[in-house]
Amino acid sequence: MTSLMEPAQTDTSAPLAEALDEVRRSAQSLLADLGDRPRALRIRAGDVVVEMEWTEQQHARAGSAATEPAVATVAPTPPGEAPTGIDICAPTVGTFYRAPEPDAAPFVSEGDQVRRGQQVGIVEAMKLMIPVEAEADGRVVAVHAADCTPVEYGERLITIDPTAA
């Protein structure tokens, strides 16, 4: 067993029935939705923390390849997070363009195969056109930002599935 049995905070106390319910429900739904068992699971919402671990053997039985991270931290993530893969994020604040010019075809669309370094979009910041490039070979599984919309630094623009390269 690894050393993850540590409370994140010790400064508050409360029954938190509702919050606990929420955390338990999300743990259950998470585990139910998982095809395989993680080695560890930890959920925390405010003062409520749920952490779980599974043995190596169990993990090997339940899953296929143990390439998953050892500890899955379930942190607050934006709703609507679905496909796994490599996210291409905005390199700066600016306006995202999917196409090289207004009426041109988009650089990429869902389902397209891309090569590492291939341009997949543009972020315009202070009149500078900053190319956005694929960070790996793969297939475009999602385009998150609409054409011509403002994006902030680190905002997810496109997701690529590298296993589909």
Added chain:
Amino acid sequence: MTSLMEPAQTDTSAPLAEALDEVRRSAQSLLADLGDRPRALRIRAGDVVVEMEWTEQQHARAGSAATEPAVATVAPTPPGEAPTGIDICAPTVGTFYRAPEPDAAPFVSEGDQVRRGQQVGIVEAMKLMIPVEAEADGRVVAVHAADCTPVEYGERLITIDPTAA
């Protein structure tokens, strides 16, 4: 299999008991929904923490049998609590006397057998002598407050073991 639930802090008030209940129910519900046993489970709500670990063998057994784990609820107790039994506490703020007058023998000492209603001390408050009486038959296992010392409301004075009646 080891199973422990420990309060992170000492709080004997009702809400903590409720919280313990909630955490336990939450743990049971979580485990009931699992097809197999994790090796470790930890739930914490505010001051209440639930930690569970399963040994490899128990873990392997549990995989098929799917028995409910014995979840022990341990009520929070103040630190330094040694002997179990019935505590006789100060009925008010005042000065505790072990004996009826300065040079007399104490009402009771450790090892003495007492009957329910028997006087075991005095708390003097505003020149009023308030008798302290045993709440059950039993044997005195500890006298916590020294003679002629100030005590506050609810302070533990004497502990009686009712099983040794």
Added chain:
Amino acid sequence: MHTVLIANRGEIALRVARTCREMGLRVVAIYSTEDRDGPLVRFADKAVCVGPGPSRHSYLNLPAIMEAARLTGADAVHPGYGFLSEVSDFAEVCEASGITFVGPPAAVIDRLGDKSAARAAMAEAGLPLLPGTIEPVGDAEAVAKVAAEIGYPVIVKAVAGGGGRGMQVVTDPDELPRQYREIRCTAQALFGDDRVYVERYLPSARHIEVQVLCDRYGNGVYLGQRDCSVQRRRQKIIEESPPPGLPADLSERIGSAALQGVLAAGYVGAGTVEFLVDDLNRFYFMEVNCRIQVEHPVTELTYGIDLVREQLRIAGGERLDLAQEDLVARGVAIECRVNAEDPARGFMPTPGQLYGLSLPAGPFVRVDTAATASGRISALYDPLLAKIAVWAPDRPQALARMRRALAEFSAEGPGVSTNRDFLLTALDHPLFVAGTHDTSLISRLTDSH
């Protein structure tokens, strides 16, 4: 004076403790089992559990509190507000035990606590009273006779009442006999004293009160007025200093009258003289509060004076070092009382365990609270969660600041709701914004809901 026992709980106990600490005084806290985990127990130099949760066994348990004072070597007792603060027995027992009671002498509390006697004393000192009786009235017929003279509506008040409790408005002569019986029963139940008196009822006057400070040597000053017209169920929820639009000469007349009244009564310490001011700017004496008030921060913010420090200095036998002519108020201060209550259900208290608490901060915002993010709002005591006070150079800025501060406040817990949004609504009422509101403001809001 070296060690002060604070015979109270919650925000006022913590507030008093802070000033004691600043003055180099040792702090003894008392607490009930319910408040065992409160911040005062941690803050104090010494904390003594005096009884179980219910007030009558702890914060009203005079023998236990006196015993706690004796055992901890306390040589002074600060009673805060509520609980034993205006119980003359407490002051008397302290005096008899050689312990300094931070408040007026027992005899003064006795006289001013009896509203009938207080009215007589203040009338004698030249303060205007509302038309009505000074002596208690013995039966419904006598009340009907007075009411016929002074005109309906009238208000029948318990002689032993105060702080908004023990009063009954009578609008309809036919209802008088029943209402008279009720208020006497209520008074008996609440105060153990069923005597009542009657006076004219002003449905929409302003509640204006004067803060006074008097030392043991017959010197006194007043620190302006507070407007406490915003009340729900006769409990103040928004207080302000100075009262908006109160003419300077009227302010001076009310202040001087109040000071004259309390000095004549032999008052010592910090006190408050409450008045009603009608739409013609006539003012009428209501009652004297022999304690520090909940809303004292607005006076502190405008005058820059720590009133609890003054209380302790006076109790310690020092002379007032404030001169009336040097007391100049600056700007405007407003306080909102954030309660754990549900305005939609008749302001019913909503006690419970908290799991989150955000308190406002920033320039010119003061928060008095004993609540903590993991604490519990007990059902056994007043549901006051926090007093939020702001200061600004002028009233529009003070209002904007209060809106901002309230917006920063939040308290979360199962079943816990607060009157925060209700306070924001009251602040935004056109009459409040204009500063022309009176005691009818909240009923205008609740009736329109």
Added chain:
Amino acid sequence: MHTVLIANRGEIALRVARTCREMGLRVVAIYSTEDRDGPLVRFADKAVCVGPGPSRHSYLNLPAIMEAARLTGADAVHPGYGFLSEVSDFAEVCEASGITFVGPPAAVIDRLGDKSAARAAMAEAGLPLLPGTIEPVGDAEAVAKVAAEIGYPVIVKAVAGGGGRGMQVVTDPDELPRQYREIRCTAQALFGDDRVYVERYLPSARHIEVQVLCDRYGNGVYLGQRDCSVQRRRQKIIEESPPPGLPADLSERIGSAALQGVLAAGYVGAGTVEFLVDDLNRFYFMEVNCRIQVEHPVTELTYGIDLVREQLRIAGGERLDLAQEDLVARGVAIECRVNAEDPARGFMPTPGQLYGLSLPAGPFVRVDTAATASGRISALYDPLLAKIAVWAPDRPQALARMRRALAEFSAEGPGVSTNRDFLLTALDHPLFVAGTHDTSLISRLTDSH
């Protein structure tokens, strides 16, 4: 002006946001990925992530910040202190983009940011300078010549320096050549400008600074002085207003001189003119800070004026509505900067995750912080945890209050320590208590450790 982008982080960003909210202005926050969970992101009407943790990629990332302003429709930018607040390019780009920069015009920042040019401008406006050079000195020989004239010790300062960075005291003529080379290297590395000048070094003077406010129409006022003599490693840790024992006529002369200087320089907005005052009460101009200062709360508390509000009003083109003769300070305000640092290890920052934070409260205590009980003190930024400011009618009460407030403060986290106890020790130093301390106070403390 409708929407203000706050180009900063931490306590000052939150403090500016609060005033914006009170003034009805929309608040746009920018943040780095490191500050994603900070309170400003929650407080703001709109928050934009402008880059990763390191400042040069986020809070100093001018294009990203301008783009954030454009995308959110911000029509004004408040730069806070530090970061881009005194970068004239930022002011210039804002001006060019039609966005109001809350601060002086780019040209003024340029001139006053060059310490050599600032000295020339202030000397021309009649302000006394320390003996030394106005123009940069080109080689060690020239410095030696000046030093021989004005006497050792001298201080060699970077023309582009400021805020305690880029200076070297020379005591021994033999050390001068080496130290001269070092400070030029340092200046080049820190500011990209290796020009230096030389002036007499006063090892134990008082640091006295003047708060000024100037509108766009040539009107200006000064709001007294702050004493910032308590510094560790040339960074202020305790500030006070008014400076203890500063004679009224000297205060007026310094204030008038400062105002004259900035008005002559075409200053607009809130600014600070720093002086050294020697033991004969002679004062010497040091530098102008073209921003709101960290220590501005002590001035706000004594004058009852929201300086950020004045900044925003001035930036919006309004006229100053303050007259010098109406500006009267009341009482004494003291601020302590509580840093996450270890005084025992040379004030090394001690960043880390917090699991507990207790902030002081109560009458006349103000806390400016963006720290939260579950937050993290980032290693990437200034280790300032909280500014604790108190007000009282007099200095002894202010000191007692500050001791009480500091005692209420605590921050817990693995590896996190604070300078709280060090501050308490400094407050209790006989020289500080007497108000006769100077900039050598902290070295007295650390040397005796």
